[in-house]
Ligand SMILES: O=C(O)CCC(=O)c1ccccc1C(=O)O
């Protein structure tokens with residue numbers, strides 16, 4: 150038999166505690182696990198994990214996009230690979246599905262070559278990646294406690310979710326006092342403020358030594374305007390969701406740092422190309438999870454390990470512990486502030502373990 154098989158299963162992740170952000174509180178998230186089984190007996194995996202909170206619209210788009218490729222997969226793996234290049238992925242759901250299918254096919258290729266996916270993508274990849282701890286919005290005491298615990302566990306970078314408000318400056322200052330001057334602090338405001346308020350906030354936190362302020366305002370134009378005056382470097386995240394937004398961000402000079410999430414970019418290979426371009430333009434790329442299952446998280450880890458640029462830059466991948474694992478999947482918990490690639494070929498996941506499990510979502 151020369152055909153391949155494309156399958157998928159809906160999942161639901163439950164947060165151990167709600168994650169509070171300036172854009173709202175997250176208690177669950179849904180996604181779709183994708184598998185490609187090849188004629189030579191390999192199984193590749195991918196994760197459809199659109200922006201949390203957009204699942205109602207994006208997951209049906211993703212499932213429709215996958216359904217259109219199921220018959221192509223039966224013609225064979227080669228036909229599926231060609232279709233992946235040809236078939237447009239216009240909607241956010243289709244882009245997340247495209248990222249998942251491409252991940253599954255790359256997983257298969259790297260397994261065939263007998264190397265971890267990161268090394269299949271780039272021979273000079275690294276086998277571990279520094280990561281930032283993620284701390285949601287909470288009162289100052291709990292924030293400081295979480296920051297101390299993260300530093301004690303070996304994290305050298307912390308990302309605090311913040312609101313753009315005068316009261317938040319004191320919370321950030323309390324963290325800086327608790328962790329000392331060496332730990333990197335990143336602040337993420339999730340597109341919640343206007344330019345004037347964001348500028349006042351940036352000026353107020355600048356003396357605390359902030360690595361960057363992530364997406365304080367909603368649009369690229371606002372980010373560009375803010376960046377002309379902000380004493381703190383700015384990162385673009387949710388504003389990059391569209392297919393051409395990174396081009397616009399570069400043209401506008403909207404960001405010092407680009408946050409790259411695989412389901413939003415829609416392609417591993419495109420993400421790596423964009424990262425090359427950003428690095429040449431002096432813009433740092435930080436890969437983050439999208440709060441997905443172990444499949445999407447480990448895919449992002451391989452991509453982060455294959456990125457060009459500073460190998461010691463921390464990425465936003467310390468999120469496995471925030472949610473209940475799906476069944477018996479491995480939990481990618483950082484050790485000493487780093488995530489280590491699983492040693493096996495491809496994504497390095499046990500395929501049978503990932504595919505067993507109830508449909509949910
Ligand atoms: O960057 C991290 O440390 C974790 C990832 C994260 O914060 C995130 C996860 C899902 C959706 C949005 C975001 C975000 O950066 O705003």
Ligand SMILES: [Mg+2]
Pocket residue numbers: 337339363364386387408
């Ligand atoms: Mg963000």
